[in-house]
Amino acid sequence: MSxxxxxxxxxxxxxxxxxxxxxxxxxxxxxxxKVVVSAAVAxxxxxxxxxxxxxxxxxxxxxxxxxxxxxxxxxxxxxxNFFDMSIxxxxxxxxHAIASQTRRVGTVAGRALYVAPTREGGFCWEAExxxxxxxxxxxxxxxxxxxxxxxxxxxxxxxxxxGEVLAPAARSVAIEYADGTxxxxxxxxxxxxxxxxxxxxxxPAAHQTKAQPRAVTIRDAHGKLLAREPLLYGRxxxxxxxxxxxxxxxxxxxxxxxxxxxxxHGSANGVSVVVGANGIAEFDTSDPLLQKASWACFKFMRYHxxxxxxxxxxxxxxxxxxxxxxxxRGPFDGxxxxxxxxxxxxxxxxxxxxxxxxxxxxxxxxxxxxAAARELAxxxxxxxxxxxxxxxxxxxxxxxxxxxxxxxxTTGKRFxxxxxxxxxxxxxxxxxxxxx
Amino acid sequence: xxxxxxxxDLYRRQYRRFLRVAIAVVGSPxxxxxxxxxAFARALRERxxxxxxxxxxxxxxxxxxxxxxxxxxxxxxxxxxDAPETVAEPVELDELRRAVAALPDRQRHTLFLRHYADxxxxxxxxxxxxxxxxVAAALHAAHETLxxxxxx
Numbered sequence: 001m002s003x004x005x006x007x008x009x010x011x012x013x014x015x016x017x018x019x020x021x022x023x024x025x026x027x028x029x030x031x032x033x034k035v036v037v038s039a040a041v042a043x044x045x046x047x048x049x050x051x052x053x054x055x056x057x058x059x060x061x062x063x064x065x066x067x068x069x070x071x072x073x074x075x076x077x078x079x080x081n082f083f084d085m086s087i088x089x090x091x092x093x094x095x096h097a098i099a100s101q102t103r104r105v106g107t108v109a110g111r112a113l114y115v116a117p118t119r120e121g122g123f124c125w126e127a128e129x130x131x132x133x134x135x136x137x138x139x140x141x142x143x144x145x146x147x148x149x150x151x152x153x154x155x156x157x158x159x160x161x162x163g164e165v166l167a168p169a170a171r172s173v174a175i176e177y178a179d180g181t182x183x184x185x186x187x188x189x190x191x192x193x194x195x196x197x198x199x200x201x202x203x204p205a206a207h208q209t210k211a212q213p214r215a216v217t218i219r220d221a222h223g224k225l226l227a228r229e230p231l232l233y234g235r236x237x238x239x240x241x242x243x244x245x246x247x248x249x250x251x252x253x254x255x256x257x258x259x260x261x262x263x264x265h266g267s268a269n270g271v272s273v274v275v276g277a278n279g280i281a282e283f284d285t286s287d288p289l290l291q292k293a294s295w296a297c298f299k300f301m302r303y304h305x306x307x308x309x310x311x312x313x314x315x316x317x318x319x320x321x322x323x324x325x326x327x328x329r330g331p332f333d334g335x336x337x338x339x340x341x342x343x344x345x346x347x348x349x350x351x352x353x354x355x356x357x358x359x360x361x362x363x364x365x366x367x368x369x370x371a372a373a374r375e376l377a378x379x380x381x382x383x384x385x386x387x388x389x390x391x392x393x394x395x396x397x398x399x400x401x402x403x404x405x406x407x408x409x410t411t412g413k414r415f416x417x418x419x420x421x422x423x424x425x426x427x428x429x430x431x432x433x434x435x436x
Numbered sequence: 437x438x439x440x441x442x443x444x445d446l447y448r449r450q451y452r453r454f455l456r457v458a459i460a461v462v463g464s465p466x467x468x469x470x471x472x473x474x475a476f477a478r479a480l481r482e483r484x485x486x487x488x489x490x491x492x493x494x495x496x497x498x499x500x501x502x503x504x505x506x507x508x509x510x511x512x513x514x515x516x517x518d519a520p521e522t523v524a525e526p527v528e529l530d531e532l533r534r535a536v537a538a539l540p541d542r543q544r545h546t547l548f549l550r551h552y553a554d555x556x557x558x559x560x561x562x563x564x565x566x567x568x569x570x571v572a573a574a575l576h577a578a579h580e581t582l583x584x585x586x587x588x
Contacts, residue, residue, distance in 0.1 A: 003532075003582045004551065006529060006582075007552075010529060010536065011456055013456055014455050014456055019473070020444055020447055022473055023447065023480065024477075026477030027477040302466075
């Protein structure tokens with residue numbers, strides 16, 4: 001191999017993207033804001049609109065609020081969500097959101113709206129405790145999502161309607177009800193590089209069962225219809241004419257390539273694994289139980305400095321002994337085989353996974369810490385239903401109104417959960433052991 | 437004089453090249469990213485000191501190299517902690533890493549700017565503040581050393 005090729009392998013081209021806002025912040029430069037129309041000028045415009053036939057436009061102007069893409073940086077949790085979308089997606093299918101540029105641009109239906117541009121000119125968005133998504137191609141003018149609910153035996157209820165407006169000329173969004181009435185919605189238009197509008201609407205109870213929403217429309221400043229998206233719910237209509245049914249084509253997944261160099265080798269508990277720089281992991285085990293388990297590998301990376309990002313597959317989704325680890329590329333920190341954790345593992349308490357393979361010291365510490373966190377989490381889950389759950393290994397301290405449950409990992413790291421009045425008020429086990 | 441837009445444009449177009457060189461110098465991707473951010477922030481703060489005859493890219497490259505070298509020196513001074521150990525590197529790559537690390541600073545930095553940033557000899561000379569001939573000689577010497585290591 002030539003020196004040049006080896007230099008390329010020594011420092012592969014990074015897949016990172018920059019954060020210009022961070023540079024500006026470090027330099028102490030404030031991003032220039034758009035010119036703000038003064039209240040007096042706005043009042044004059046409103047007066048003219050009221051006094052002229054252009055009054056009809058006023059409703060449109062009120063419906064759309066334009067906000068610059070310069071809001072407050074989003075919380076790390078939201079940035080991580082956008083970041084993870086790309087690495088967990090199959091290769092070539094990730095939205096490539098520039099997570100570090102995620103901004104809180106305003107609120108829709110009372111919920112914080114976060115948006116981030118993507119490397120290919122699209123965007124990702126998320127409304128707090130609600131929906132979200134990514135747009136990679138701006139082919140449609142309007143995209144609508146609906147949140148449905150059905151109680152046992154009851155009708156299908158439309159609880160919430162939300163969506164994205166991709167037509168720059170759009171000035172109003174409206175919901176059409178089955179009784180012919182319409183409801184104008186307000187929406188946020190976020191400037192470039194997002195260049196899209198967002199709306200969310202909680203459907204009133206009166207319209208959930210009768211006169212339900214039928215469609216969402218967008219119109220321009222002159223009232224011209226730009227797009228209409230019907231809201232389809234209930235049983236799909238089957239076309240009356242006969243449609244010949246084509247026999248399903250047999251699907252044979254293409255075999256995955258072998259792991260490529262540089263390779264990482266490891267083994268534990270009767271399992272060996274070879275992971276390649278191309279993100280292909282090849283497991284080898286003769287244990288039938290482990291063959292049916294979930295195989296995964298992980299690495300520590302941005303947004304995942306505490307809990308590494310792992311990706312793997314259940315037995316039925318694998319290609320033989322190989323798995324493609326999403327868009328992750330090597331080097332990895334470790335791999336493991338999980339079948340939940342209970343009483344069937346070599347570990348008597350079941351806090352370790354079936355096979356834990358560490359390539360790095362950091363991964364070894366992670367396995368030890370995770371086992372301790374799992375131990376504490378398992379105790380707390382049990383103790384909800386079993387007052388006499390065994391407390392071996394768990395330290396319990398009372399401090400005023402607080403009860404602190406803690407456990408120490410073999411690495412020295414301490415995990416604790418503080419309860420007050422039966423509710424958890426502080427804890428640090430979730431990244432390792434999931435929700436309590 | 438450099439203006440904010442020109443520096444931003446350079447950052448957006450060539451971020452990965454800056455980062456790759458910084459990683460080569462510093463060794464750690466996180467520290468390298470920090471060095472690039474800091475270098476560009478410094479470039480913004482000191483943009484008025486750029487003389488009209490100076491080339492903006494070379495001026496910024498100089499800042500990035502200086503920031504990366506500072507980061508590397510800081511890291512070298514720190515007590516080795518519990519950095520993740522990578523055990524799965526092929527032997528030849530490990531040897532190359534050692535050989536690159538053992539090169540004199542000028543040869544190493546010239547090599548990085550040539551190979552990872554794809555700068556011309558003249559651009560490298562401007563960034564490092566040396567003559568074009570010195571760049572050519574440093575590159576030649578670096579390649580000779582690395583080839584000898586690869587063959588050995």
